[in-house]
Amino acid sequence: PHSIFYGPAGCGKTSFARAVASGANYDFYEFDGGNLKIDDFRKILKNYENALNKPLFFIDEIHRLSKTQQEALLIPMENYKALVIGASTENPFFTLSSGIRSRSMLFEFRPLSSGDFEELLGKIREQISFSIDEEAKEYLFKSSGGDARAMLNLLEFAVTLDENVSLENLKTLRQNALKEGAKEDDTHYELASAFIKSLRGSDENAVIYYLARLIDSGESADFIARRMAIFASEDIGNANPNALNLAASTLSIVKEIGFPEARIILAQCAVYLASSPKSNSSYNAINAALRYVQSEEILKIPPYLKNHTKESKDYLYPHDFGGWVEQKYLEKPLVFYKSKGIGFEKTLNEWLEKIRSKG
Incomplete structure (x- = not known):
């Protein structure tokens, strides 16, 4: 079956893929996810249209494929025009589309003991x-x-x-x-975990230390920047909305410049995130809402909130009322978002309290 091998570098993912190709008598083609051209992929497939055997496409760093490139793989995977094996140092649940994952077996490779x-x-x-x-x-x-x-x-x-x-x-x-960054007892994933937990704990010196370890171990700038972008929204949120802007800019910039200069941008962002006020209110809110919609009866949408219905005329346009007007948006009251009042969240709270007091 199509397979995704994921785990830290040097644990045998590529070697195992070659062994699969040799044992099953597949023609082996190796691609780098960062430089893959879909046209090359299609040219090879065309050569096998009337062949009895199939090619095996091994895509190293498959997590680096763009969304468009991942979508281009779906049809040949679905029709088994080729056997596709991808290797990644990142968790495929975060980096690969659901379409790729659903068509593949996922195998985690662990560091050698x-x-x-x-x-x-x-x-x-x-x-x-x-x-x-x-x-x-x-x-x-x-x-x-x-x-x-x-x-x-x-x-x-x-x-x-x-x-x-x-x-x-x-x-x-x-x-x-070699680089010493990841020892046997603190692997790729554990270093990343220590880095994120230090960000959450607002220890800027620990953050810089683990960032240096990640860089020194050969971790990609993209991986580090993606983790910081997630952190900026999950753990800082509206306590400091600018954190997400800086993390997004960092992710964009490091993709263009790479190491060694990327270390400077990563360090600036990491210190900023560590030093920012923290709130996971939005993270908790969406999780609570998802649990609700997945387990409770679906609420009806009030008719005046729908488009192009005769009741639409009953909708009160807030801008006609100075920016806010009392109006029912849910069939029954629900509370998912609970602000912690930290940082800029406090300003948002004060604004909501002010406009609602007019009602």
């Missing part, structure tokens, strides 16, 4: 002659953050330098071979 690294190291030693002591081996495993590719890169550097792999050499080489 010390046991996995031990097994991999054993296979390498069958092919290459070198020695490594326990202390150096422990450092090699832990500093690779569950990333097989990072471990192999560092080991390759070390063996090239000296067949007797030492802790000292590994530490000297590691800055050039």
Whole structure:
């Protein structure tokens, strides 16, 4: 079946996709989600119109596909004109359309454990002659953050330098071979979680630290900016509406400039979000409303709120009454939004109280 492999870098997603293609006798085509051209995709499909076998399209970083590109995949996926396997370091529930997800099996790949690294190291030693002591081996495993590719890169550097792999050499080489950001015990997801929780806790120094860790571990600027945009609305909301504007601008800008300069924009936004007043009133309100509409009887829309009905003439146009007029908008009173009165929310509360007092 079509599949989405998601998990941190270096945990075997691409290798497993190649194994699937080889085992099932598919012709393997690999694409980068950031540079995929749908026309190339269609040209390949055309070559297989009358063929007995099918191509396997492996799309690395599938989360980087635009909405239009994702939609273009739906028909060939639906008709099984090709087997599609996508790989992503991000959760597909946040980054892929429901159409892609519903046509695919989702598989989460986890970081390699010390046991996995031990097994991999054993296979390498069958092919290459070198020695490594326990202390150096422990450092090699832990500093690779569950990333097989990072471990192999560092080991390759070390063996090239000296067949007797030492802790000292590994530490000297590691800055050039890999980044330390994500250790085995605090993976991609845990670092992101610590970053968001520090934002929520208004600890700007912790925020900058975890941001540096995310950047140093090779995390994409897009991923970090998207998380901050969500945070700006979910955890700050109308306590400081400008937070969402800054987060949206950050997301747009980092897509254009990339690292290393993107670190500056990300840092500015992160400090601003951490320093802003916090409120999740809107977040709580929409969740409460969704629970209600999914579990309770649907309320009738008052006739004068509908378009083009004879009752429409009964609608009171607020602008004809100085901006507000008392009017019933729900069949029965419901309360979903409960302001916390924090930051700019207080100003909004005062305005609502003022206009409603006229009624």
